[in-house]
Amino acid sequence: MNSAVRIGGALTVTAALIVAVAACEDDDSKDSKDSKGAAAAKAVPASLTGQKLDWQACEAPTPAQGGGEVPGKNWECATMKAPRDYAKPDAGTIDLALIRAKATDKPKRIGSLVYNFGGPGGSGIQTMPALGEDYGTLNQRYDLVSFDPRGVGESEGVKCLSDKETDAMAERVDSSPDNAAEEKAAQAADKKYIEACARNSGKTLPHVDTVSVARDMDLMRQVLGDKKLNYFGISYGTELGGVYAHLFPKNVGRAVLDAVVDPTEDVKEGALAQAKGFQLALDNFMKDCAKQGAKCPTGKGGAEGSNAIKALLKELDAKPLPTDSGRELTQGQATTGIISALYSKEQWPYLSAGLSEAAQGRGNVLLALADSYNGRDDKGRYSNMGPANRAVNCVDDKERYTDKDVEAALPEFREASPVFGEDLATSLATCTGWPVDGETDGPKVSAKGAAPIVVIGNTGDPATPVAGARKMAEGLGKGVGINVTLKGEGHGGYNTGNPCLTELVDGYLLNGKVPAMDTTCS
Numbered sequence: 001m002n003s004a005v006r007i008g009g010a011l012t013v014t015a016a017l018i019v020a021v022a023a024c025e026d027d028d029s030k031d032s033k034d035s036k037g038a039a040a041a042k043a044v045p046a047s048l049t050g051q052k053l054d055w056q057a058c059e060a061p062t063p064a065q066g067g068g069e070v071p072g073k074n075w076e077c078a079t080m081k082a083p084r085d086y087a088k089p090d091a092g093t094i095d096l097a098l099i100r101a102k103a104t105d106k107p108k109r110i111g112s113l114v115y116n117f118g119g120p121g122g123s124g125i126q127t128m129p130a131l132g133e134d135y136g137t138l139n140q141r142y143d144l145v146s147f148d149p150r151g152v153g154e155s156e157g158v159k160c161l162s163d164k165e166t167d168a169m170a171e172r173v174d175s176s177p178d179n180a181a182e183e184k185a186a187q188a189a190d191k192k193y194i195e196a197c198a199r200n201s202g203k204t205l206p207h208v209d210t211v212s213v214a215r216d217m218d219l220m221r222q223v224l225g226d227k228k229l230n231y232f233g234i235s236y237g238t239e240l241g242g243v244y245a246h247l248f249p250k251n252v253g254r255a256v257l258d259a260v261v262d263p264t265e266d267v268k269e270g271a272l273a274q275a276k277g278f279q280l281a282l283d284n285f286m287k288d289c290a291k292q293g294a295k296c297p298t299g300k301g302g303a304e305g306s307n308a309i310k311a312l313l314k315e316l317d318a319k320p321l322p323t324d325s326g327r328e329l330t331q332g333q334a335t336t337g338i339i340s341a342l343y344s345k346e347q348w349p350y351l352s353a354g355l356s357e358a359a360q361g362r363g364n365v366l367l368a369l370a371d372s373y374n375g376r377d378d379k380g381r382y383s384n385m386g387p388a389n390r391a392v393n394c395v396d397d398k399e400r401y402t403d404k405d406v407e408a409a410l411p412e413f414r415e416a417s418p419v420f421g422e423d424l425a426t427s428l429a430t431c432t433g434w435p436v437d438g439e440t441d442g443p444k445v446s447a448k449g450a451a452p453i454v455v456i457g458n459t460g461d462p463a464t465p466v467a468g469a470r471k472m473a474e475g476l477g478k479g480v481g482i483n484v485t486l487k488g489e490g491h492g493g494y495n496t497g498n499p500c501l502t503e504l505v506d507g508y509l510l511n512g513k514v515p516a517m518d519t520t521c522s
Contacts, residue, residue: 041086041215048093049222053078058099061126063381065097065153071129074101080223082150082216084207094207096155096216097148099125101132105140111226111253113142113509114217116149118235118259120210121388123153134495135232137506142230149240150216151201151208151391157384158204158391160197166382167327169193170374175332176317176422191433197387198435205436208388209395210443214244218251228253228451230509234492235259235464241453242445242472245480249450254509258456259492262468263445263475267399268409268428272416273465275424279417281342281462282306284489289352297355306418309338312358313419321363329363329370335423337369342462345489345496394431398438401428445475452514454482454505458496460489484515487522 058077060070080096083089103109113135117127124146135144148155161169169189177183197205217240221229230253233241238257245252265273286301298305313331320328329337341351347369354365375383406428413421431438447453453476457469466485473481486493486501493501500521507513 042089044083044086044089044219048081048083048089048219051081051223053080053098053223055100058125058129061123062154063377064157064384065123065148066126066375066383066385067377067381068126068130071099072132075129075132076100076102077125080147080220082219086212086215094150094156094204096150096220097125097153098145098220099128099147100143100145101129101139102143103139103141108141109143110141110510111143111228111230112145112221112224113138113230113232114220115144115146115232116234116237116240117146118237119152119385119389120149120236120240120392121152121385122236123148123383123385125153126383131495138232138509141510143224145220145224147216147220149208149213149392151204152388153384156201156204158197158208158387159200159384160193160387163380163382165196166376166386167380170333171320171328171330173332174317175330175335176426178317194433194435197391201387201391202435205391206395208391209439210240210243210392211247211439213240214247217244218248221251226253229255231255232509233257234495236261238455238464238472239263239443239445242447242476243443245447245450245453245476246444249447252447252450252453254451254512255453256456256494256505256509257453257469257472258494258505259461259464260455260457260469260472261443261464262471263443264471265468266442267397267401271424271428272413273467274463275413275416275421277462277465278339278342278420278424279306280465281460281489282309282338282419284460285342285348285351288348292352295356297352297359303418309355309419312355316358321358321361323363323367325364325367327367329358329367332423333370334358334363334366335420336373337366339420339462340369340373343491345460390430390434391436394434394438395436396439396443397431398441400432400434400438402432403429405429445472447476447480450476450480452482452508453480454484454508454515456484456486456493456501456505458486458488458490458493460487461491463491482515483518485518485520487520493521 055076055078058071058075061068078098080098081093082096084092084094125148128146151158173186173189174182177186229251231241239261241257242263286298286305289296289298290301298308316331316334320330341347357365375385406425409425413425455469455473457466459466470483473483486498488496494505498521504515
């Protein structure tokens with residue numbers, strides 16, 4: 001798993017951004033060597049596999065989940081209990097928040113379709129109803145179901161710093177320290193962050209690994225009354241889906257993995273691939289922007305455009321830009337804002353506007369983009385996406401990088417991306433000093449005997465480059481992984497509305513029509 005840039009799911013344009021411009025364990029499971037750590041996963045008590053969920057009208061998502069409006073009347077929410085530790089299933093439980101919209105065509109209902117929208121750290125309770133219209137056709141025959149994975153949102157969400165402390169870290173800590181004093185300050189701030197995570201969520205941190213979440217999904221399948229798990233995983237959700245298929249190949253129903261994580265890459269390889277991916281997305285944005293002529297803030301693009309953005313970021317390192325909110329746009333926040341806009345071609349106009357505004361000495365739009373990515377609302381409240389993301393990555397990945405490792409990697413990362421390379425190289429040390437040891441060298445996804453799983457890669461995807469889809473398809477195994485390619489832009493495929501891909505995915509999930517291997521949609 002990649003712990004460099006968040007492997008986020010679908011992003012949405014926030015209101016602030018619009019104003020500124022004006023996303024019993026079955027016997028079929030694998031043996032203990034694939035369970036959490038080296039401990040054997042044991043049978044889940046009947047009290048949990050047989051639990052009845054109390055579905056009620058949903059309340060508005062909490063700030064930890066990302067906030068938002070009360071979902072429509074067709075959405076119901078419930079809480080499912082799962083073992084805190086699958087090696088000790090009788091030693092306490094964790095409450096998992098669930099949401100669903102029942103199938104609208106009850107006579108033709110297939111079952112549940114469970115979603116994970118990525119992160120890791122994304123709240124399904126917040127995202128599922130927000131994007132529900134995109135899956136309206138599927139909702140005719142499926143109950144659309146999502147959840148806050150353990151450690152996320154209201155499923156015992158990981159807590160680290162307060163909102164004010166998080167703001168202070170973003171504003172005062174240099175994201176690219178240039179001297180010994182800045183480096184010392186950055187290390188001290190990170191130490192404070194890690195200590196806060198251990199103090200506030202020490203009981204939770206060891207149990208937010210992806211394998212445990214996969215086991216939660218199989219418990220969910222049983223509690224929902226489904227013989228097979230029908231699944232739609234996006235971004236990090238594809239890794240989760242691959243791990244599930246490995247653990248429970250005979251329980252896989254119809255599954256789609258979109259915006260696919262490469263299961264063969266280590267942390268450094270994944271970060272380097274993202275450096276190349278985001279630079280490619282930036283180059284594609286600048287090429288499109290250049291059509292505006294003199295109005296384009298990155299000129300003709302290419303090296304000229306990258307140099308213009310690097311110059312802006314350097315200026316921000318020395319002097320942040322003011323915003324109408326009274327906050328300042330720092331170098332780190334500007335970088336995050338640019339990355340945020342590259343997740344979707346629909347957000348390119350906001351990136352163009354933000355860069356143009358920054359050239360005029362104001363940072364409203366780029367700060368709004370950064371806030372959207374970081375889960376900060378206009379009241380200064382943060383979702384727990386950031387803490388959860390770090391917690392999951394660090395308990396999953398064994399690798400721990402030193403300052404010397406980062407320094408040695410810098411030339412390769414700078415070559416991969418003149419704009420993002422240094423930040424992605426620096427992020428290799430994200431899990432160094434984390435209070436919980438990492439579990440694995442990478443996800444296991446081989447799933448011999450599983451039903452076909454459709455695996456979708458987008459050629460313009462910055463966060464999960466298209467090559468990862470083929471690697472996942474190969475990893476799942478012959479006849480299981482069905483590789484599909486979309487020639488497009490942005491993070492993910494189905495959410496682009498491409499007619500070819502929509503027909504292909506809907507045809508499989510609704511009618512069981514398996515696409516031909518290596519199908520390409522343009």
